[in-house]
Amino acid sequence: MANEYNLDILKDLKEKEAYSERSNLYGLEPIGKGTPFVESISSYICRLAYEHNVDVTTLLFQIVIPALPEYSVLKNRHSIAKAHLFLGIGKTANNIVSALEILTKRNDLIQLTFLNWKPIVRVALINNMKKWCPECFNEMNERMEELYEPLIWQLKDINYCLKHSVPLQKGCLKCKKEIPHIRTRMKIGYCPFCNLFLGNKVDLQHRRWLRIIPRDEEKLLAGYSDLLKNNNPSVIPTFLFVRDFFVKIKEINPSLSLTHLSRILSIKKEMLNEFFIGTKRPNMRFWTEISRYLEMPLHELLKPELDNDVVRYLKELEMNNLKRNFITEDEKLKMKMCMINHLEVGDLSVNMHSLAVAHKFDQRKMRQHYPDLYNQIINRYRDFKEQEKKQYYLNLTSKIRLILDDPNQEPISLKKMMGKFGTTEPTFKKYMPDLCEEIKHTYKEFLNKKNKENKKNQVEELNEIMYKLHKQGTYPNESIIMEYHSNKSLFRSKYYRESRKRILKDFGYE
Known part of the structure; x- marks a missing residue:
């Protein structure tokens, strides 16, 4: 009985110790886990910093990076230029994820990267600067959802939004700057330089031709989406598995023709040969083509126990492909x-x-x-x-005409007008050449008029200041005038220096 009692006490103490553990950082729940739109680790870090009411770099360099197994490339605040490495499949990404899992006491943050699929994705996986879908940000904002950045946006191979089929934005529409993955005062969904909301308020309903994803990218999107949805595999493919995949293909089907296989997969024969001899790792396009032709989800294809079935089916596919050369x-x-x-x-x-x-x-x-x-x-x-396209630009012409004819609307430059409607200069000039010239001419006249008014106001202010100084018996030299004038760099312009001389003559000075 005494022993049982002591064991119960020991058990209670262990449970108490386990429950008393506290994480250094909030165990924030990742957004989109188990879907193609799972958030990136950089997005998670930004949200974590916001929850703790600190700058992103403060969180990184005072809490996260000191907890890393080693500092790697992250030595100081200037190293955040390499923040795209957080999202990759290298040592830096692995260390950042490990440190965050320890600090938050979560064990699922690896799903915010492609580390599980390292053997089948390329090293240069992530774009150096941030990309985003404005329409996704708009939807999140309208639904009062927390803003975040899906990992799939940041892939180098991906240039379109999987959800809306529109091109991903690569620069701020206002300041035209590209946005890094990490910045000191980073706020998800906003430009860190000019604080512009990155959601797109341009009406794109009629621009359907912009909503067609290129066929090759559509395949890649399907492949990457499948990996992100199943980013917690029971068996993770290894580099040895990738090598053995090609070895088994040759063993089971020694007569396999690379010419025919390249035709089936729409991949160059020379590249396939490099995959087979092991001088180059197969790219994502290879895996998505294999997956598509076998009609098998990519994550299922990568299970080692399916290897033999897969390579046998490849042989059948080749034979069927040869037979399909003839139709009845x-x-x-x-x-x-x-x-x-x-x-x-x-x-x-x-x-x-x-x-x-x-x-x-x-x-x-x-x-x-x-x-x-x-x-x-x-x-x-x-x-x-x-x-x-022509119909769209006819409708667009009507909208621009309303702006130009509105007396309360201040004229804007052609560049700003293009940004307002989300179009480019070549298309603008191709479909609306006359309107394009009118916008330029109107804006030029507006600037000239504004410049003349500005000059007039500056000279009037100059005259008033000089008159007061003259009445006080003070000679109105340039340095004294600049103490009172609103434009402190006034006399850098020859026009105002000449105006001062003219006013001096009017007051009787030589």
Whole structure:
């Protein structure tokens, strides 16, 4: 009984000790965990600093970095220029995550990086400067949600938002500066230089051609999204697994033709050869192509126990691909009728690729057997997109005309007008050349008028000051005038020096 009693006391003491542990920093819950939009570790650090009411660099250099196993490249506040390394797959990212997990007593912060998938992603993974989707920030703001930055935005390979299919922004619209991942007074969703909200308030509803993600990037987005959704794998792929993946392909299928495999995966034969002999690590494009053709999620493909099934299926794919070089007359007729029907009653917004995918046709065969129909569809879609652009710019012209005709609206420069409507100078000049010149001319006249008024006001103030000094019996030299004048650099301009001389003559000075 005594022993049992002592064991119970020991158990209670251990439980008490465990419950009495306190983390140095708040155990802040990461946003978007288990989704393609999981936040980045730099976003987490910024939110953590905000919760503790300190600057981001104060949190980093006084609390986080001293807790690192070693200081690595992070020696002083100037080293935050290398903050993109926090989000990568190197030693710095590993140390930062380890330190934050110790300080917050969380064990899931590795999911805010690609460290789990290090063997299959490239080292130069993260863009050096920040990228963001303005529409995502707008949605978060409108829904009163906490602002954060998904990790997928910061990938070098990714230039479009997965959710809205719009290009990611790479610079502040107001100050035109690129934004680093970490800055002393960083606030998520705002420019650290001019404090502009980074959400896009431009109406892009009619600009549908900007909402088409390029096909190659769409595949990469699918691959990266799958890895981020499953960023807590039970079995993490190793560098040995990647090497053995190619070894097993050759062992099980010694007659595999790299030419045919490169055709299947749309990857150059020379690059595939480097993957097989081990002189170059396979890139993300390789894994996404393999995943797509095998119709297998990428995280499932990377499980070592599936290796044999995968490489056998690759052999079947190659054989099927060779057989698909020939199509029957019935398939040809079906293809032809589909193309004719699309030309007669089909949706104009559907392009050739989408049509082929929807009906499971080979686009190359469509072009090979029915080049006239193929070109008609291509040209019709091109004309449709061009008309859509023109219509958009007609609507945009009306909006700009309202601004120009508004007497209460102060004229703005062409550059600011382009920023206001989210367009570029080449497109502006292409679709609205006359309006472009009018905006320039109007703004130039406005500046000239404003400059004349400014000069007049400055001279009037100068005259008033000189008159008062003259009445007081004080000679109005330049240094005395500058004590009273609102413009302390007035006499740097020859115009005002000449004006002073003229006023002196009027007062009887030689």
